[in-house]
Amino acid sequence: AQSVSQHNHHVILSEAASLELGCNYSYGGTVNLFWYVQYPGQHLQLLLKYFSGDPLVKGIKGFEAEFIKSKFSFNLRKPSVQWSDTAEYFCAVNPRHQAGTALIFGKGTTLSVSS
Amino acid sequence: DTGVSQDPRHKITKRGQNVTFRCDPISEHNRLYWYRQTLGQGPEFLTYFQNEAQLEKSRLLSDRFSAERPKGSFSTLEIQRTEQGDSAMYLCASSLPTGTGRATNEKLFFGSGTQLSVL
Numbered sequence: 058a059q060s061v062s063q064h065n066h067h068v069i070l071s072e073a074a075s076l077e078l079g080c081n082y083s084y085g086g087t088v089n090l091f092w093y094v095q096y097p098g099q100h101l102q103l104l105l106k107y108f109s110g111d112p113l114v115k116g117i118k119g120f121e122a123e124f125i126k127s128k129f130s131f132n133l134r135k136p137s138v139q140w141s142d143t144a145e146y147f148c149a150v151n152p153r154h155q156a157g158t159a160l161i162f163g164k165g166t167t168l169s170v171s172s
Numbered sequence: 173d174t175g176v177s178q179d180p181r182h183k184i185t186k187r188g189q190n191v192t193f194r195c196d197p198i199s200e201h202n203r204l205y206w207y208r209q210t211l212g213q214g215p216e217f218l219t220y221f222q223n224e225a226q227l228e229k230s231r232l233l234s235d236r237f238s239a240e241r242p243k244g245s246f247s248t249l250e251i252q253r254t255e256q257g258d259s260a261m262y263l264c265a266s267s268l269p270t271g272t273g274r275a276t277n278e279k280l281f282f283g284s285g286t287q288l289s290v291l
Contacts, residue, residue: 061214089277100176101215101263101282108277147214151278159205159228160280162214 059084061150063163070138070170078133078166080148089151090131091160092122096144104146107131118142140172175199176283178264184289185254192250193286197266204247205280206239207263208232215263221247254290261285 064079082088092104105116112124122133131148148163175198185191197204202223207215218237219229223244233239236254241247251258263285269278 063214091279093282100284101265103279103281106279149214159217159220159230160278161217162207164212164214 059150059152059161061148061161061163063146063148063166065166066164067167067169070168072140072170072172073137074170076133076135076138076142076168078146078148078168080131080133080163081129082131082148082150082161083129084150084152086152090122090124091149091151092116092120092131092133093147093149093162094144095147095165101147104133138168138170140170142168143170144168176264176266176281178262178283178286180286181284182287182289184291186291187256188253190250190252191254191288192248193262193264193288194246194248195264195266195283196246197264198268198281199245201266201268201281202244203267203269203278204241205265205267206247206249207265209261209263209285210259218249251288254288256290259288259290261287 060083062081090107093101094104095101107114107124115121120135124131145165145167147165149160151160177196179194205220206218209215217230218233219239221241236252239249265280265282267278267280
Protein backbone atom coordinates (compact mmCIF):
# COMPACT_ATOMS: atom_id res chain seq x y z
CA ALA A 58 0.00 0.00 0.00
CA GLN A 59 1.10 3.53 -0.65
CA SER A 60 2.32 5.47 2.36
CA VAL A 61 3.82 8.82 3.26
CA SER A 62 6.46 9.23 5.95
CA GLN A 63 7.26 12.48 7.66
CA HIS A 64 10.43 12.08 9.64
CA ASN A 65 10.03 14.85 12.17
CA HIS A 66 7.10 14.79 14.54
CA HIS A 67 7.85 18.10 16.24
CA VAL A 68 10.33 20.74 15.17
CA ILE A 69 11.20 23.72 17.36
CA LEU A 70 13.04 26.67 15.83
CA SER A 71 13.87 30.25 16.61
CA GLU A 72 12.79 33.00 14.27
CA ALA A 73 15.09 33.44 11.26
CA ALA A 74 16.32 29.85 11.46
CA SER A 75 16.17 27.75 8.31
CA LEU A 76 13.62 24.98 8.00
CA GLU A 77 13.63 21.64 6.26
CA LEU A 78 10.88 19.10 6.82
CA GLY A 79 11.36 15.65 5.39
CA CYS A 80 8.80 13.69 3.41
CA ASN A 81 9.21 10.33 1.72
CA TYR A 82 6.59 8.31 -0.06
CA SER A 83 6.32 4.74 -1.16
CA TYR A 84 4.89 4.40 -4.63
CA GLY A 85 6.72 3.40 -7.76
CA GLY A 86 4.60 5.20 -10.32
CA THR A 87 3.95 8.80 -11.20
CA VAL A 88 2.66 10.93 -8.38
CA ASN A 89 1.35 14.35 -7.59
CA LEU A 90 2.85 15.75 -4.40
CA PHE A 91 1.52 18.31 -1.96
CA TRP A 92 2.31 20.11 1.24
CA TYR A 93 -0.65 21.30 3.28
CA VAL A 94 -0.47 23.56 6.33
CA GLN A 95 -2.89 23.83 9.23
CA TYR A 96 -2.52 26.94 11.37
CA PRO A 97 -3.89 26.75 14.90
CA GLY A 98 -7.68 26.75 14.79
CA GLN A 99 -7.84 26.89 11.00
CA HIS A 100 -8.58 24.45 8.18
CA LEU A 101 -6.03 22.70 6.03
CA GLN A 102 -4.62 24.94 3.31
CA LEU A 103 -2.53 24.08 0.31
CA LEU A 104 1.03 25.36 0.68
CA LEU A 105 2.43 24.09 -2.61
CA LYS A 106 2.10 21.27 -5.11
CA TYR A 107 4.10 19.38 -7.67
CA PHE A 108 2.41 17.92 -10.73
CA SER A 109 5.17 17.90 -13.35
CA GLY A 110 8.03 19.97 -14.76
CA ASP A 111 10.57 21.78 -12.61
CA PRO A 112 11.12 19.62 -9.51
CA LEU A 113 11.73 22.72 -7.38
CA VAL A 114 8.35 24.24 -6.65
CA LYS A 115 7.62 27.46 -4.87
CA GLY A 116 4.57 27.99 -2.73
CA ILE A 117 3.04 30.68 -0.62
CA LYS A 118 4.80 32.54 2.20
CA GLY A 119 8.31 31.80 0.96
CA PHE A 120 8.08 28.02 1.17
CA GLU A 121 9.55 25.75 -1.47
CA ALA A 122 9.87 22.01 -1.94
CA GLU A 123 12.07 19.83 -4.07
CA PHE A 124 10.92 16.60 -5.67
CA ILE A 125 13.77 14.08 -5.91
CA LYS A 126 12.36 11.14 -7.80
CA SER A 127 15.31 8.83 -7.12
CA LYS A 128 14.86 9.32 -3.39
CA PHE A 129 11.05 9.30 -3.41
CA SER A 130 11.28 12.53 -1.45
CA PHE A 131 9.53 15.89 -1.41
CA ASN A 132 11.14 17.92 1.36
CA LEU A 133 9.77 21.28 2.39
CA ARG A 134 12.13 24.19 2.97
CA LYS A 135 12.08 27.80 4.06
CA PRO A 136 15.29 29.85 4.45
CA SER A 137 14.07 31.95 7.38
CA VAL A 138 11.04 31.05 9.47
CA GLN A 139 8.76 33.49 11.23
CA TRP A 140 6.69 33.13 14.37
CA SER A 141 3.59 33.05 12.16
CA ASP A 142 4.83 29.84 10.54
CA THR A 143 3.92 27.97 13.72
CA ALA A 144 1.54 25.31 12.43
CA GLU A 145 1.17 21.67 11.53
CA TYR A 146 2.53 20.65 8.15
CA PHE A 147 1.30 17.66 6.18
CA CYS A 148 2.89 16.04 3.17
CA ALA A 149 0.48 14.26 0.83
CA VAL A 150 0.72 12.07 -2.25
CA ASN A 151 -1.76 11.34 -4.99
CA PRO A 152 -0.76 8.41 -7.21
CA ARG A 153 -1.58 9.22 -10.80
CA HIS A 154 -2.04 5.74 -12.17
CA GLN A 155 -5.73 6.30 -12.43
CA ALA A 156 -8.18 9.08 -11.95
CA GLY A 157 -9.79 9.50 -8.58
CA THR A 158 -7.19 7.96 -6.33
CA ALA A 159 -7.51 9.55 -2.94
CA LEU A 160 -4.87 11.80 -1.45
CA ILE A 161 -2.71 10.00 1.12
CA PHE A 162 -1.37 12.09 3.98
CA GLY A 163 1.59 11.74 6.27
CA LYS A 164 1.15 12.02 10.01
CA GLY A 165 2.22 15.62 10.04
CA THR A 166 5.01 17.68 11.58
CA THR A 167 4.29 20.28 14.21
CA LEU A 168 6.47 23.36 13.79
CA SER A 169 6.87 25.69 16.74
CA VAL A 170 8.70 28.95 16.10
CA SER A 171 9.76 31.05 19.05
CA SER A 172 10.22 34.80 18.70
CA ASP B 173 -12.25 31.03 3.34
CA THR B 174 -11.94 27.91 1.15
CA GLY B 175 -15.61 27.84 0.27
CA VAL B 176 -16.16 24.32 1.66
CA SER B 177 -18.66 24.49 4.50
CA GLN B 178 -19.22 21.86 7.14
CA ASP B 179 -21.97 21.67 9.71
CA PRO B 180 -21.97 21.38 12.65
CA ARG B 181 -18.52 22.52 13.79
CA HIS B 182 -18.79 20.48 16.95
CA LYS B 183 -20.94 17.52 17.95
CA ILE B 184 -21.06 15.85 21.33
CA THR B 185 -23.05 12.67 21.54
CA LYS B 186 -23.52 9.67 23.76
CA ARG B 187 -22.28 6.27 22.75
CA GLY B 188 -24.87 4.40 20.74
CA GLN B 189 -26.50 7.48 19.25
CA ASN B 190 -26.59 8.26 15.54
CA VAL B 191 -25.03 11.42 14.16
CA THR B 192 -25.11 13.09 10.75
CA PHE B 193 -22.74 15.66 9.34
CA ARG B 194 -23.19 17.85 6.32
CA CYS B 195 -20.70 19.18 3.78
CA ASP B 196 -21.32 21.82 1.15
CA PRO B 197 -18.48 21.81 -1.39
CA ILE B 198 -17.31 24.62 -3.63
CA SER B 199 -20.15 24.90 -6.10
CA GLU B 200 -18.40 23.96 -9.34
CA HIS B 201 -16.42 21.08 -7.84
CA ASN B 202 -17.52 17.64 -8.96
CA ARG B 203 -15.50 15.61 -6.47
CA LEU B 204 -16.17 15.47 -2.77
CA TYR B 205 -14.07 13.64 -0.19
CA TRP B 206 -14.53 12.67 3.44
CA TYR B 207 -11.50 12.28 5.68
CA ARG B 208 -11.09 11.59 9.37
CA GLN B 209 -8.33 13.06 11.51
CA THR B 210 -7.38 12.12 15.04
CA LEU B 211 -4.89 13.86 17.29
CA GLY B 212 -1.33 13.42 16.16
CA GLN B 213 -2.31 11.86 12.84
CA GLY B 214 -2.76 13.08 9.33
CA PRO B 215 -6.14 12.98 7.63
CA GLU B 216 -7.24 9.44 6.73
CA PHE B 217 -9.31 8.89 3.64
CA LEU B 218 -12.84 7.55 4.19
CA THR B 219 -14.71 7.88 0.92
CA TYR B 220 -15.22 10.07 -2.11
CA PHE B 221 -17.84 10.98 -4.67
CA GLN B 222 -17.67 12.05 -8.25
CA ASN B 223 -20.89 13.94 -8.75
CA GLU B 224 -23.49 11.74 -7.05
CA ALA B 225 -21.61 8.46 -7.48
CA GLN B 226 -19.65 7.08 -4.54
CA LEU B 227 -16.54 5.75 -6.27
CA GLU B 228 -14.25 4.61 -3.49
CA LYS B 229 -14.57 3.62 0.15
CA SER B 230 -11.76 2.99 2.57
CA ARG B 231 -11.61 -0.13 4.71
CA LEU B 232 -11.80 2.34 7.61
CA LEU B 233 -15.43 2.94 6.67
CA SER B 234 -17.27 0.31 8.69
CA ASP B 235 -20.87 -0.61 7.98
CA ARG B 236 -21.94 1.86 10.66
CA PHE B 237 -20.80 4.66 8.38
CA SER B 238 -22.77 5.78 5.35
CA ALA B 239 -22.25 8.71 3.06
CA GLU B 240 -24.51 10.17 0.42
CA ARG B 241 -24.39 12.89 -2.17
CA PRO B 242 -27.86 12.61 -3.66
CA LYS B 243 -27.82 15.47 -6.15
CA GLY B 244 -24.12 15.76 -6.69
CA SER B 245 -23.90 18.88 -4.55
CA PHE B 246 -23.87 18.65 -0.75
CA SER B 247 -23.00 15.43 1.03
CA THR B 248 -23.93 13.85 4.35
CA LEU B 249 -21.94 11.43 6.47
CA GLU B 250 -23.93 9.41 8.98
CA ILE B 251 -22.48 7.34 11.78
CA GLN B 252 -24.86 4.88 13.40
CA ARG B 253 -24.46 3.49 16.92
CA THR B 254 -21.49 5.72 17.65
CA GLU B 255 -18.56 4.36 19.61
CA GLN B 256 -15.93 6.22 21.59
CA GLY B 257 -13.38 5.31 18.93
CA ASP B 258 -15.35 7.37 16.43
CA SER B 259 -14.29 10.55 18.23
CA ALA B 260 -12.31 12.52 15.66
CA MET B 261 -12.36 15.50 13.36
CA TYR B 262 -14.31 14.68 10.21
CA LEU B 263 -13.06 16.67 7.25
CA CYS B 264 -14.69 17.30 3.93
CA ALA B 265 -12.82 18.39 0.83
CA SER B 266 -13.82 19.13 -2.73
CA SER B 267 -12.01 19.41 -6.03
CA LEU B 268 -12.36 19.92 -9.75
CA PRO B 269 -9.71 17.72 -11.37
CA THR B 270 -8.20 18.63 -14.70
CA GLY B 271 -6.93 16.16 -17.27
CA THR B 272 -7.62 12.46 -17.39
CA GLY B 273 -5.91 9.22 -16.42
CA ARG B 274 -2.19 9.64 -15.80
CA ALA B 275 -2.47 13.32 -16.65
CA THR B 276 -4.99 14.03 -13.93
CA ASN B 277 -4.15 16.98 -11.73
CA GLU B 278 -6.24 17.58 -8.67
CA LYS B 279 -6.11 20.05 -5.82
CA LEU B 280 -8.27 19.49 -2.74
CA PHE B 281 -9.88 22.32 -0.81
CA PHE B 282 -10.76 21.45 2.76
CA GLY B 283 -13.49 22.62 5.07
CA SER B 284 -12.97 23.41 8.73
CA GLY B 285 -14.25 20.02 9.82
CA THR B 286 -16.74 18.67 12.31
CA GLN B 287 -15.26 17.70 15.67
CA LEU B 288 -17.11 14.67 17.02
CA SER B 289 -16.85 13.70 20.68
CA VAL B 290 -18.51 10.45 21.73
CA LEU B 291 -18.99 10.17 25.47
